[in-house]
Amino acid sequence: MGRFLARLMPHGPTLLIIGVFAGLAFPALADAVRPLMAATIFVLVLGTFLRVDGGAFRQALRRPLVSLLLPTLAMVACPLLVGLAAQGSGSRAELTIALVLSVCAPPSSGTAAVARMLRLDATIPLAVTLLSMALAPITVPLIAAWFAGLALDPLVLAARLALLVGGAGATALLLRRYASERLVQHSRAIDAAVLAALLLFAISTMAGVRAQIEAQPVAALTCIGLAFACNLGLQVFGALLMPGGLTERLSTGLTLGNRNVGLVWSAMGTAVSPMTVLFFAATQFPIYMTPRLIEMLVRRMRKENSAP
Known part of the structure; x- marks a missing residue:
């Protein structure tokens, strides 16, 4: 089974899309797998720790762009800009809150793994993700309270982040x-x-x-469209901001666009409104579909560059 899955790694982005639509097509399957969500996140973080070169990671941390600018952009600038833009556009208050909360979340812990599937630079996503998670207990409650008037317990969020990232990191260190x-x-x-x-x-x-x-088709389509616009907008912003080659630019874009919304979702508990729940679910579509689009873009550009 392991060898079979390893052979499928180059087709990972396509398989992720299949996974999303399988969960939609078979609700009973999604419900049965839901209790495994926390375990899968742990495996993602642990696997990323184990497969990233330590020397390259330390070298990335020496770059101010990676160690200071990108985490600050991800956890402070992006949610503030998105929130102010949503308010300025006259968006519904519920959608503005949902947008801000989703962008407040740290980068997805699976982004580094996806970057490796796409043969992009996985070191930058890992470094920015870990530093952003360290900032999350401070930035998420403050920004959420500013825009949404919500009181998130930073200690609860910090404990969950520490359990996930710290546990996976400690396990990886022991194994290494x-x-x-x-x-x-x-x-x-x-x-x-x-x-x-x-x-x-x-x-x-x-x-x-x-x-x-099925219950709210118009609201669902609105949330899905808005989720794609926000995700792709942040990815383009990250790609344009990052100096260097194509792989670094696309890796940075993925890092800013794909967020670990599940952490904020679980931390808020019953404080999540139905509209926010719907939008949080909608954010999963671009997270799992954009890697396939990037894969097609990268393949085309590499083919053009290799042509005589």
């Missing part, structure tokens, strides 16, 4: 110290585990979404 040779030998198995976790996570995020779409 005592089983480094085996990790190299079983690198394909790690890739397979990450791919399986991404598929399960994609399916689980669709739990209850089909019923919401």
Whole structure:
């Protein structure tokens, strides 16, 4: 099974789309997989830690753009700009709140894994994600309270982030110290585990979404369109901002666009309104569909560059 999944890694972006639509087509499957969401996130973070080169990671942290500018943009500038733009456009208050809360979330922990599938630079997404998660307990409650008047408990959010990232990081350090040779030998198995976790996570995020779409089709389409516009807008902003080659630009775009909305969702608990729940679910569509679009773009550009 591991070898089979490892062979599918180059087709990962396509499989993620299949996972999303499988969760929509088979609600019972999405409901059954939903309890595994937390475990899949842990596997994603752990797999990313295990597969990123430590030297390259430390080198990335020495770059002010990666260690200071991008985390600040992701956790402070982007949610403030999106919130102010939504308010200025006269958007409904509920949609403005949902937008701000979704962009307040730190970058998705699976972005580095997706970047590796696309043969992009995975070091920048990992570094920015980890630093952004460290900022989240401070920035998320403050920005959410400013725009939404919500009182999120920063200690609860910090504890959950520490449990996920700290636990995965500690496990990775132990494995690297005592089983480094085996990790190299079983690198394909790690890739397979990450791919399986991404598929399960994609399916689980669709739990209850089909019923919401059927009950509120206009609102659902509005949320999906807005989610795509926000995600793609942030990706373009990140790609234009980042100096360097194509791989670094696209990796930065993915990092700013794809957010770990599930962390904010779970931290808010019953404070989440029905419209916010619907929008949070809608954000999963661009997260899992844009990698396929990027894959097509990268393949075309590489083909043109290799042509005589």
